[in-house]
Amino acid sequence: MTGWDITPSGVDSVISLVRDSADKMNKGIAEYGVGLNGAAQDAGTLAESSDATGGLVALALAQFAEHYEVDTVSMMLSAAASANGAIDATNAYINGDLEQAWNAQRQAVLGPDVTGFLAGLRSKGGK
Structure with missing residues (x-):
């Protein structure tokens, strides 16, 4: 975990671009x-x-x-998880907690629970 060199403003800039792209993907x-x-x-x-x-x-x-369906929902959930994970890891880095930063980064790249997400949508009557 040594050797991290994160520029929070750079992360913010990239996250802004990722969110814009994710919004466009979700609209599509x-x-x-x-x-x-x-x-x-x-x-x-x-x-x-x-x-x-x-x-x-x-x-x-x-x-x-x-x-x-699973691939489509997975793209949306993965984009959100990646952006949120980068933010969580950066915040932990800023606070000096490199272990928490590493955990946030690791969690962000795990596959999303698409099956659970779809089941929740279906139980609410969504499609």
């Missing part, structure tokens, strides 16, 4: 979801009936979204 992901839903609704059905719920294209789009 939201637009992706809206577009996917719209495409599924506009794809038509197999039968000409008012009670038909969707055809093969809608099913394929739903399966595509489900397949990449």
